[in-house]
Amino acid sequence: MKVIVCVKQVPDTEAAVKIDPETKTLMREGVESITNPFDEFAIEEGLLTVEKYGGDVHVISMGPPQAQEVLRNAYAVGAENVYLISDRAFAGADTWATAYTLASAIKKIGDFDLIICGKQATDGDTGQVGPGIATQLNIPQLTYVDKVVEIDPDNKKIKVERLLEDGKEVVEASLPALITVVKDINEPRLPSLFGIKKAAKIEIPTWTAEDLPVEKEKLGLEGSPTEVVKVFTPEERGGGEILEGEIPEVVSTLVDKLMDMKFIQ
Amino acid sequence: MALNFDLTEEQDMMRRMVRQFAEKEILPVCVELDQKEEFSVHLTRRMADLGLFGAIIPEEYGGTDVGYLSYIISVEEIARVDGSQAATLAAGVSLGISPIFYYGNEKQKQEWLPRLCKGEILASFGLTEPNAGSDAGASKTTAVLENGNWVINGSKIFITNSASEISGICTVQAVTGKRSDGKNELSCILVPNGTEGFEARPMHGKMCWRASNTGELYFTDCTVPEENLLGRRGEGFHQMLATLDGGRLSIGAMGLGGAQGSFEAALQYSRDREQFGRPIGSFQVNAFKMADMATQIEMARLLLYKACWLRDNKREFSREAAMAKLVCSEVFRMCANHAVQLHGGYGLMNEYRVEKFYRNQKLLEIGEGTSEVQRIVIARHIGVPGRAL
Ligand SMILES: Cc1cc2nc3c(=O)[nH]c(=O)nc-3n(C[C@H](O)[C@H](O)[C@H](O)COP(=O)(O)OP(=O)(O)OC[C@H]3O[C@@H](n4cnc5c(N)ncnc54)[C@H](O)[C@@H]3O)c2cc1C
Numbered sequence: 242m243k244v245i246v247c248v249k250q251v252p253d254t255e256a257a258v259k260i261d262p263e264t265k266t267l268m269r270e271g272v273e274s275i276t277n278p279f280d281e282f283a284i285e286e287g288l289l290t291v292e293k294y295g296g297d298v299h300v301i302s303m304g305p306p307q308a309q310e311v312l313r314n315a316y317a318v319g320a321e322n323v324y325l326i327s328d329r330a331f332a333g334a335d336t337w338a339t340a341y342t343l344a345s346a347i348k349k350i351g352d353f354d355l356i357i358c359g360k361q362a363t364d365g366d367t368g369q370v371g372p373g374i375a376t377q378l379n380i381p382q383l384t385y386v387d388k389v390v391e392i393d394p395d396n397k398k399i400k401v402e403r404l405l406e407d408g409k410e411v412v413e414a415s416l417p418a419l420i421t422v423v424k425d426i427n428e429p430r431l432p433s434l435f436g437i438k439k440a441a442k443i444e445i446p447t448w449t450a451e452d453l454p455v456e457k458e459k460l461g462l463e464g465s466p467t468e469v470v471k472v473f474t475p476e477e478r479g480g481g482e483i484l485e486g487e488i489p490e491v492v493s494t495l496v497d498k499l500m501d502m503k504f505i506q
Numbered sequence: 507m508a509l510n511f512d513l514t515e516e517q518d519m520m521r522r523m524v525r526q527f528a529e530k531e532i533l534p535v536c537v538e539l540d541q542k543e544e545f546s547v548h549l550t551r552r553m554a555d556l557g558l559f560g561a562i563i564p565e566e567y568g569g570t571d572v573g574y575l576s577y578i579i580s581v582e583e584i585a586r587v588d589g590s591q592a593a594t595l596a597a598g599v600s601l602g603i604s605p606i607f608y609y610g611n612e613k614q615k616q617e618w619l620p621r622l623c624k625g626e627i628l629a630s631f632g633l634t635e636p637n638a639g640s641d642a643g644a645s646k647t648t649a650v651l652e653n654g655n656w657v658i659n660g661s662k663i664f665i666t667n668s669a670s671e672i673s674g675i676c677t678v679q680a681v682t683g684k685r686s687d688g689k690n691e692l693s694c695i696l697v698p699n700g701t702e703g704f705e706a707r708p709m710h711g712k713m714c715w716r717a718s719n720t721g722e723l724y725f726t727d728c729t730v731p732e733e734n735l736l737g738r739r740g741e742g743f744h745q746m747l748a749t750l751d752g753g754r755l756s757i758g759a760m761g762l763g764g765a766q767g768s769f770e771a772a773l774q775y776s777r778d779r780e781q782f783g784r785p786i787g788s789f790q791v792n793a794f795k796m797a798d799m800a801t802q803i804e805m806a807r808l809l810l811y812k813a814c815w816l817r818d819n820k821r822e823f824s825r826e827a828a829m830a831k832l833v834c835s836e837v838f839r840m841c842a843n844h845a846v847q848l849h850g851g852y853g854l855m856n857e858y859r860v861e862k863f864y865r866n867q868k869l870l871e872i873g874e875g876t877s878e879v880q881r882i883v884i885a886r887h888i889g890v891p892g893r894a895l
Pocket of ligand 1: 597601630631632633634638639640641663664665666667712715720869872873874875876877878879895
């Protein structure tokens with residue numbers, strides 16, 4: 242099995258993210274960067290897959306040079322083939338141009354059986370890049386996977402359980418396929434000091450646009466069909482209120498409140 | 507460009523890893539372990555799996571060899587969450603593993619270090635006796651050489667990691683004869699747990715580090731082969747002093763980590779808790795407490811890291827180690843005290859982290875040389891007249 246995991250560096254979710262009102266981009270200064278939390282599950286699932294079925298895990302990340310850090314973390318937990326996809330030409334890419342670029346890098350690695358992505362990145366929150374890659378590569382996509390039921394490498398099949406809004410669904414697809422994984426599909430391992438020591442030293446291969454089988458006009462801002470019209474920090478919503486007590490009493494309080502707010506008359 | 511405060515990529519990654527481990531695996535269980543005075547084999551083994559016990563040991567003996575500063579950062583991060591687990595790690599490395607590594611012969615190192623780095627067993631350092639505390643040279647435990655064996659008699663007290671179910675070996679300081687100047691000759695001897703005549707009893711009722719294992723040791727005609735001598739005969743006192751220099755850095759790390767944990771808990775609470783219609787942290791008297799904590803923590807960290815840097819660079823560090831231990835444990839006292847004060851009545855309840863910090867702090871001014879003893883050590887280093895006793 243050759244498994245490819247796509248990871249993204251995002252601002253620490255614990256820090257309050259602010260948007261620059263002028264440039265409409267995320268203000269990254271002073272905010273620590275981390276591996277997108279869902280991608281941690283993707284890396285772990287990649288490792289578990291090759292531990293069970295044999296093979297190797299390749300991890301790629303598209304981003305600025307600092308994104309090396311997330312690849313070092315992946316290396317430290319045992320994913321020993323990592324590549325940074327980095328070039329000024331990729332800057333400003335929307336989800337489609339990002340998926341195009343990543344799909345090109347995946348083609349370059351070649352000969353893969355399974356691609357694993359997190360279900361979404363906690364900064365952009367679109368959940369589109371995984372499906373975009375599958376579409377670009379013309380392979381099946383299985384999103385929101387909370388359990389890989391089984392993989393049959395000989396007959397090139399994968400069976401997974403998908404988490405839906407109102408239940409679960411077990412589906413099967415042919416390999417190669419792309420899955421996006423949800424939180425709690427596994428328990429991501431911590432790197433040991435042995436892993437960290439090696440990871441801190443490695444030279445991370447970087448692929449630029451030159452190194453990839455890409456058409457230049459499909460990259461970055463220029464290659465992005467989406468246009469950002471407005472980015473803003475939404476006003477904070479007040480917390481909800483839970484009414485407790487006997488039902489008749491609660492209902493009458495609720496009616497009063499709704500009348501006060503003029504939702505009903 | 508000589509002065510540089512950046513940590514390496516490796517150290518940053520390690521700090522993040524240890525912090526995650528402490529928050530995910532220690533935090534949820536530490537209050538209960540503390541209440542029940544329960545030593546955790548599981549957490550000890552997890553720390554070993556992550557490579558923390560081998561931090562200062564070369565890879566050929568199963569270590570990770572990341573250096574003293576890195577090791578200290580790992581102790582600091584664990585102590586930021588729980589003093590007991592930090593004590594298991596710090597005593598395990600600085601007092602347990604390091605004398606065997608620094609003074610053991612090749613055979614002893616091969617025999618013990620790989621298993622210690624893996625956390626299969628723990629090593630302890632048996633120095634303190636009922637009548638030899640600060641005056642650690644006054645040991646009464648004796649070891650007599652008979653037919654190629656040491657026969658040991660005496661007792662030790664307060665020995666960390668010595669009486670748990672995975673305690674495997676103790677470095678015991680004993681009187682092995684008289685020197686030419688009439689003083690006692692002291693030597694260190696390796697005594698495996700389970701040797702006949704060696705009894706290790708867990709001590710209970712501690713105020714601090716309740717989930718760390720502390721033992722009382724009894725030696726009754728306990729016999730081990732002559733080759734269990736650590737280093738050379740008569741070097742015991744020197745080995746002990748040098749081991750304590752390193753141990754002081756790790757006590758410093760526990761002080762620093764505890765101070766940091768107290769500060770963070772206090773800051774968070776001071777934002778959340780409102781009285782008189784305002785968060786309590788907005789009252790100047792409270793804000794100033796937190797400003798003091800942050801400042802003192804910065805100071806303590808600089809001093810401790812500098813002492814580690816000296817050690818990693820093979821410079822003389824014993825003066826700075828004593829200063830760092832003194833400062834870090836006193837800064838922790840101040841921070842734990844302010845943190846409980848800021849929590850009001852809730853700070854006295856074990857449901858809140860600061861209660862444990864407050865109890866754990868006190869040990870740091872006592873273990874591995876009391877604060878008084880640190881001042882004696884420092885005074886001697888700076889050239890005061892006499893011996894400062
Ligand atoms: C939880 C715990 C874990 C420990 N772990 C270990 C371990 O792993 N291995 C080990 O060998 N020991 C260990 N110890 C022992 C510890 O190092 C001693 O408790 C410490 O050195 C102090 O000795 P003492 O308790 O006998 O106090 P004492 O020496 O009796 O001191 C009592 C008081 O007198 C003061 N005093 C003593 N002499 C002087 C002087 N000359 N000038 C001024 N003041 C002085 C002291 O500062 C102190 O305030 C541990 C102790 C505890 C509580």
